[in-house]
Amino acid sequence: MRMFESNVGNVTWMHRPEPDYSRLVWEEANRFRVHTSAYTDPTVFAAEMKHIFQKTWVYVGHESQIPESGNFITSYIGNQPVIVVRDEERQIHVLVNRCVHRGAVVCREGGGRASEFNCPYHGWVYGLDGKLLAVSERKDAGGYDDAFDAPEGLFKVPRVERYRGLIFASFNPAVQPLVPYLGRAKQFIDRKLNFSPEGEIVLSSKPFVVRYPGNWKFQAENIVDGYHFMHTHKGFVQLQMKYGDSTGDFGVHKGGTPKAMRALRFRGAAWRCENGHGLIEKPLGEVDSLFEGEFGDYQRALHDTYGEEEFSFMAGKLSGSIFPNLGLIHNQIRVWRPIAHNMTEVAVYPYELKGAPDAFNEGMLRSQERFYGPAGHGAADDVDIFIRNQQGLEASAVDWLILERGLSTDAPDAGSRDLRGGSTSEAPQRAIWSEWKRLMSAGADQKPSSCPSSTGAHDATQEGHH
Ligand code: FES
Ligand SMILES: [Fe+2]
Structure with missing residues (x-):
């Protein structure tokens, strides 16, 4: 095994090369399997934080959460805490939430308005752009002399880009631009957001947060799992049957009666897209009946703007897993945060469609609560499965998980490298794992790259002797 040596400051480190984690995804003709340890091994988790x-x-927040100068939220890129903030010039910065002095988290609030950030430990002060403005009691009682070389400020995440209000950041200065990264997911986001007459969404309420003892990839996979609904959510389906069928009231939960839900199940397509994005789209077969309802005028106007075909996608069911940590389903943004190989936090942010009738937004929120809320009948089922999934995978006597549903029938789409499968194909899960494999193989048998340092551009390991 080769060892690598590098200099960090005046300290020499020996780096042990990493195993080739890409071998945990076994892909060949008629075969797509994932090794158990990709969910259960803490060293795999540590490598994911670095290589993925x-x-x-990585999605870090939405512009509507920080509409004014001075507004901020705290968020995460993997396991690294960050502050997403709008400065006096309305510029958005993503700053690593770690004091340059001795490393305390500088901002402890989930969000709010500030004119500066004040570290709670020894009181160093930072501007909204992360610049170090003051070292408290700088000269007092010995303090720091003039030769003290103070860092410039909080580490600024080098790449920040937005798409239709969704804010993404990357520690990788060479990451490709956001829109080509999104690929087909861009059209998917457009279809969801165009349901607002103004083309905008607003995250107006606090998120519903769940923490589960299981791997983050269960959530990434599940939000685009067209196979599980009638099984995992049997209780919800029975409830719809009992109350909905007898009262005729199904709320605005798309899918309606159990019969309609079953019919919808095998309609539409599941996509395996480039860069790890998995999508499910189920266009409405028939749209005319929408125009007779309470929200007929609003929906007809959208239909006339976008045309029949596009409107049938917009009004249908759309769910997406945008690699690695963002999901869109129903009228919600879902973000999952990896904490450990067996611990994940999920935040569900219901959104409002700007310009849509109040009663429509309200109806979507109610139906959202009914399935996804804390007392909802659906989301708890999924979380229960994630916990069971982790428990089951601890049975390490069995090596592989099978992700081959639809493998032989997924077909290439003209003009792209995306693959389109049937609605219950595991194509979206294969999207996640093939990008996982690509990124994780980057670490194989190489010396590791350094974590971002407070000076940003300086990558100490690049100066090492190979
Ligand atoms: S750790 Fe922030 S001021 Fe000391
Ligand atoms: Fe589910």
Whole structure:
């Protein structure tokens, strides 16, 4: 085994090369399997933080959460805490939430308005752009002399880009631009957001947060799992049957009666897209009946703007897993945060469609609560499965998980490298794992790259002797 040596400051480190984690995804003709340890091994988790969450675009928040100068939220890129803030010039910065002095988290609030950030430990002060403005009691009682070389400020995440209000950041200065990274997911986001007459969404309420003892990839996979609904959510389906069928009231939960839900199940397509994005789209077969309802005028106007075909996608069911940590389903943004190989936090942010009738937004919120809320009948089922999934995978006597549903029938789409499968195909899960494999192989048998340092551009390991 080769060892690598590098200099960090005046300290020499020996780096042990990493195993080739890409071998945990076994892909060949008629075969797509994932090794158990990709979910259960803490060293795999540590490698994911480095090779995935520090290398690709990661969703950190939505512009409507920080509408004014001075507004901020705290968020994460993998396991690294960050502050997403709008400065006096309305510029958005993503700053590593770690004091340059001795490393305390500078901002402890989930969000709010500030004119500066004040570290709670020894009181160092930072501007909204992260610049170090003051070292408290700088000269007092010995303090720091004039030769003290103070860092410039909080580490600024080098790449920040937005798409239609969604803010993404990357520690990788060379990451490709956001829109080509999103690929087909861009059209998917457009279809969801165009349901607002103004083309905008607003995250107006606090998120519903769940922490589960299981791997983050269960959530990434599940939000685009067209196979599980009638099984995992049997209780919800029975409830719809009992109350909905007898009262005729199904709320605005798309899918309606159990019969309609079953019919919808095998309609539409599941996509395996480039860069790890998995999508499910189920266009409405028939749109005319929408125009007779309470929200007929609003929906007809959208239909006339976008045309029949596009409107049938917009009004249908759309769910997406945008690699690695963002999901869109129903009228919600879902973000999952990896904490450990067996611990994940999920935040569900319901959104409002700007310009849509109040009663429509309200109805979507109610139906959202009914399935996804804390007392909802659906989301708890999924979380229960994630916990069971982790428990089951601890049975390490069995090596592989099978992700081959639809493998032989997924077909290439003209003009792209994306693959389109049937609605219950595991194509979206294969999207996640093939990008996982690509990024994780980057670490194989190489010396590791350094974590971002407070000076930003300086990568100490590049100066090492190879
Ligand atoms: S750790 Fe922030 S001021 Fe000391
Ligand atoms: Fe589910």
